[in-house]
Amino acid sequence: MAKTTVAWKTKVKDGKTLMICQNSNKELSKYPQWGPENGVCDEWSETGPDTTASTCWRCAARSVSGMNFYKN
Numbered sequence: 001m002a003k004t005t006v007a008w009k010t011k012v013k014d015g016k017t018l019m020i021c022q023n024s025n026k027e028l029s030k031y032p033q034w035g036p037e038n039g040v041c042d043e044w045s046e047t048g049p050d051t052t053a054s055t056c057w058r059c060a061a062r063s064v065s066g067m068n069f070y071k072n
């Protein structure tokens, strides 16, 4: 059972746990195609205790918009 666990950065703010968007590191992200066209995402989102990876609303919006930011 080889399981690779990525430890995304978290922080606690106002009693809520926030996690950095996984597109802060596109090499580790499951959805790098949703990330910003240039650079990486640095958006934080609220997560639950069992959350292992977070995709912020910006990247989630890209995933459903159908827009392709990679035009190559």
Ligand SMILES: [Zn+2]
Pocket (backbone or CB within 6 Å): 021, 022, 023, 024, 035, 041, 042, 043, 055, 056, 057, 058, 059, 060
């Ligand atoms: Zn993001």
